[in-house]
Amino acid sequence: MAATWRLIYNPDADIADIPAVPAALAAGRRAGRFLPARFNHPDTIVIQEIRGKGILAGADVNVDAREAAKNGISIAAAPSAAGRRAPRPAGTLRLEDITARAPAACTAAACDPDDPAVILYTSGTTGMPKGVMLSHRNFHAQCSGIVARVFPMRPDDRLTGVLPLYHVYALANGLVASVYFGAALCLIPQYSPALLLDTIAATRSTILFAIPAMYMNLLTLARVRRTGIPHTLRLCVSGGAPLPRTVLAEFENVFHARIAEGYGLTETTSAVCLNGSGECCTPGSIGPAAPGVEMKIVDDNGCALPDGRTGEIVIRSAVVTRGYWNNPQETAAVLRDGWLHTGDIGFRDRDGCFFITDRKKDLIIRGGFNISPREVEELLATHAAVQEAAVIGVTDKRGEETVKAFVVLKPGASVGGKTLIEYCSMHLAPYKVPKMIEFRDALPRSAAGKILKKELRAGYVDMRLMRQGETAPEGGNG
Amino acid sequence: MAEIPSLGAMLEETARKLSRKEALIFDGHTISYRELEEQAGRTANALAALGIQKGDRVAIMLPNIPEFVYTFYGLQKLGAVAVPFNTMYKGREITHILNDSGAKAIVALTGCANLINEIKTDVPGLEHVILTGQRTLAFAQEGATVFVQMVLDEGRFKSADAVFSAIGAVVAAALKNLGVEDAWYKHQGAVRSGGKKIGSILLSTFENLFIVNALVFLDSLDADSFFRAVWVPPELKDKVLEPVTSVREQTGTVVTSEAFRDAFTEEFRRQLDADVVPGSLGAIERFAYRKIRKRPGGK
Numbered sequence: 124m125a126a127t128w129r130l131i132y133n134p135d136a137d138i139a140d141i142p143a144v145p146a147a148l149a150a151g152r153r154a155g156r157f158l159p160a161r162f163n164h165p166d167t168i169v170i171q172e173i174r175g176k177g178i179l180a181g182a183d184v185n186v187d188a189r190e191a192a193k194n195g196i197s198i199a200a201a202p203s204a205a206g207r208r209a210p211r212p213a214g215t216l217r218l219e220d221i222t223a224r225a226p227a228a229c230t231a232a233a234c235d236p237d238d239p240a241v242i243l244y245t246s247g248t249t250g251m252p253k254g255v256m257l258s259h260r261n262f263h264a265q266c267s268g269i270v271a272r273v274f275p276m277r278p279d280d281r282l283t284g285v286l287p288l289y290h291v292y293a294l295a296n297g298l299v300a301s302v303y304f305g306a307a308l309c310l311i312p313q314y315s316p317a318l319l320l321d322t323i324a325a326t327r328s329t330i331l332f333a334i335p336a337m338y339m340n341l342l343t344l345a346r347v348r349r350t351g352i353p354h355t356l357r358l359c360v361s362g363g364a365p366l367p368r369t370v371l372a373e374f375e376n377v378f379h380a381r382i383a384e385g386y387g388l389t390e391t392t393s394a395v396c397l398n399g400s401g402e403c404c405t406p407g408s409i410g411p412a413a414p415g416v417e418m419k420i421v422d423d424n425g426c427a428l429p430d431g432r433t434g435e436i437v438i439r440s441a442v443v444t445r446g447y448w449n450n451p452q453e454t455a456a457v458l459r460d461g462w463l464h465t466g467d468i469g470f471r472d473r474d475g476c477f478f479i480t481d482r483k484k485d486l487i488i489r490g491g492f493n494i495s496p497r498e499v500e501e502l503l504a505t506h507a508a509v510q511e512a513a514v515i516g517v518t519d520k521r522g523e524e525t526v527k528a529f530v531v532l533k534p535g536a537s538v539g540g541k542t543l544i545e546y547c548s549m550h551l552a553p554y555k556v557p558k559m560i561e562f563r564d565a566l567p568r569s570a571a572g573k574i575l576k577k578e579l580r581a582g583y584v585d586m587r588l589m590r591q592g593e594t595a596p597e598g599g600n601g
Numbered sequence: 602m603a604e605i606p607s608l609g610a611m612l613e614e615t616a617r618k619l620s621r622k623e624a625l626i627f628d629g630h631t632i633s634y635r636e637l638e639e640q641a642g643r644t645a646n647a648l649a650a651l652g653i654q655k656g657d658r659v660a661i662m663l664p665n666i667p668e669f670v671y672t673f674y675g676l677q678k679l680g681a682v683a684v685p686f687n688t689m690y691k692g693r694e695i696t697h698i699l700n701d702s703g704a705k706a707i708v709a710l711t712g713c714a715n716l717i718n719e720i721k722t723d724v725p726g727l728e729h730v731i732l733t734g735q736r737t738l739a740f741a742q743e744g745a746t747v748f749v750q751m752v753l754d755e756g757r758f759k760s761a762d763a764v765f766s767a768i769g770a771v772v773a774a775a776l777k778n779l780g781v782e783d784a785w786y787k788h789q790g791a792v793r794s795g796g797k798k799i800g801s802i803l804l805s806t807f808e809n810l811f812i813v814n815a816l817v818f819l820d821s822l823d824a825d826s827f828f829r830a831v832w833v834p835p836e837l838k839d840k841v842l843e844p845v846t847s848v849r850e851q852t853g854t855v856v857t858s859e860a861f862r863d864a865f866t867e868e869f870r871r872q873l874d875a876d877v878v879p880g881s882l883g884a885i886e887r888f889a890y891r892k893i894r895k896r897p898g899g900k
Contacts, residue, residue: 146890193829305618310667
């Protein structure tokens with residue numbers, strides 16, 4: 124016999140009806156169990172469409188009610204996932220349930236210092252993310268060797284944790300270091316400039332690790348607000364990408380804080396260099412190697428180059444990874460004779476400060492000439508209408524590599540591609556001048572603020588798409 | 602040379618020396634080092650009870666919330682390997698990381714249940730999906746979204762898998778009937794067209810009931826206005842949401858929720874050999890509905 128289902132069609136719902144109707148059905152079913160059979164409710168299908176716009180948000184989602192109202196959006200609370208009486212997605216466990224039943228006492232297992240404690244996947248310039256193994260020794264060396272000496276923390280420090288903890292910068296210098304030194308970590312789950320500024324003020328934070336875009340946004344917001352700017356920060360570190368000097372100077376002035384610029388990789392458990400602020404600062408540099416870190420510049424054969432000569436930056440230190448998980452090939456390619464080959468191109472000056480001039484794999488070669496995308500990007504950024512630019516090599520009709528620029532304009536600014544090309548022609552050798560300019564609202568960035576150039580390239584495969592019949596990518600080699 | 606402490610031992614040492622000192626500050630609350638140590642211990646013991654051992658990899662897909670820290674240090678206490686990764690990763694990226702690392706479990710936000718369920722069949726080594734947090738977020742818009750929800754007796758289908766398969770097939774077929782020719786259902790996850798998500802299906806269990814929450818996109822959302830209310834850095838906007846498409850974008854024709862309802866019920870009747878009878882809330886349900894709507898946040 125065919126089963127009978129009830130259909131409730133509600134085309135005039137409001138956003139609160141979306142969870143309320145099924146919750147009412149579930150409540151009815153529960154009550155029905157204690158009532159005579161005629162009160163039993165059938166299995167039910169509900170089809171609902173809301174009028175206008177709505178947001179259904181869990182208790183921890185930060186929705187700006189004023190902006191929502193301005194945009195004609197109503198807000199309703201998503202059903203709580205907490206508590207034993209809440210529906211639970213099929214086939215899953217709830218962390219709160221399994222931990223509530225578990226005892227609190229647990230002594231840390233003995234570990235070999237070289238055992239991996241963490242595997243962090245890095246995007247790289249091409250291909251699938253690789254898993255960088257970081258050991259207990261790596262983290263300990265970062266805390267006791269680098270943080271302790273370059274930006275020491277104290278138990279009375281409060282760090283603002285705005286960068287995602289899945290990134291090495293926040294994980295090693297934020298979470299693990301704050302636990303090591305007994306400092307407090309103020310967690311921000313969802314970044315917005317206002318929330319960051321308010322958190323620094325409310326928690327009287329003393330340390331901030333952030334990326335250039337966040338410093339820029341904080342500064343913009345501080346200019347608007349003018350009052351209530353916190354002056355508690357004693358140490359700020361910017362990393363991920365270079366911070367424009369003008370922003371740095373104004374930020375230090377407005378926030379009464381110093382910003383040091385850090386340099387590090389996932390493969391080095393975060394920071395290995397710090398360009399101090401004030402008199403210790405060498406503009407444009409990433410600073411000298413931190414204590415306990417050996418850094419040098421080598422040529423393509425791995426031979427050390429004298430100061431002033433450009434080559435690849437290589438690093439040897441207890442913070443350097445033992446390699447990539449399940450990937451001996453990639454490991455052998457970057458770790459040679461105990462030195463990590465960073466792929467960053469630069470030089471060292473006479474004072475021992477390092478400068479990065481490019482990425483090894485990011486070079487464009489046209490007609491045998493090497494073109495540094497960074498050089499073209501920096502020139503474009505000096506144009507009054509340009510906020511930022513990213514330059515890549517693309518293959519033209521003749522199969523030759525040519526320069527293409529992606530440009531984001533400053534708010535309200537307007538300029539044509541032709542004008543920008545003319546501007547470049549005035550300042551660059553002809554082979555370096557972009558042949559193509561594409562305007563974008565924003566450049567694709569990683570969580571650490573790095574521009575994801577691979578996403579700008581033609582033929583870029585969006586890994587978020589799923590097609591029928593497509594097999595999942597292969598697992599590791601092991 | 603002094604012995605090198607493990608990350609788990611580092612927490613124990615700080616918790617011993619500074620037990621009452623604040624370790625974490627989150628949402629106006631402070632969590633002391635003693636509390637952090639206890640929560641990490643509970644998490645370690647809970648994971649151990651699930652079979653997680655020293656050296657095992659466990660993925661963490663969480664934003665900066667205390668549960669990230671509890672899970673991270675819980676794993677460190679066990680000598681297990683934490684695999685934290687970008688919360689904006691989607692489908693194949695997550696599949697790659699889980700397979701490559703050989704993760705036995707993943708701890709993620711409740712709102713990611715759909716995403717993880719969908720790839721679970723491609724990650725045979727993943728034994729446990731552990732969810733936390735209240736960060737569900739859904740956008741609804743007149744003409745653009747239609748919600749299909751079901752409340753049914755657990756005994757109606759053989760298993761959760763069977764419910765997923767049945768409802769997924771019905772939604773995909775209904776969309777095909779509406780002209781989305783390449784609509785297909787990825788088991789336990791989303792209905793897709795052109796690689797993008799056009800509908801999602803979430804199945805929950807509650808006492809002896811299955812609760813289905815499906816969402817289908819009939820037209821494109823005015824995403825900009827939603828992102829003014831839920832602030833997201835502009836460069837990350839297209840990474841926050843999965844790539845989404847809609848019936849109108851795929852077919853060029855506007856489909857109403859009424860037309861969708863008819864296509865859905867027709868397929869439902871046909872595929873499940875069911876009678877579908879229009880109805881409304883009964884007296885007890887209406888009473889419950891009013892009570893629910895009166896709760897804070899209910900309206």
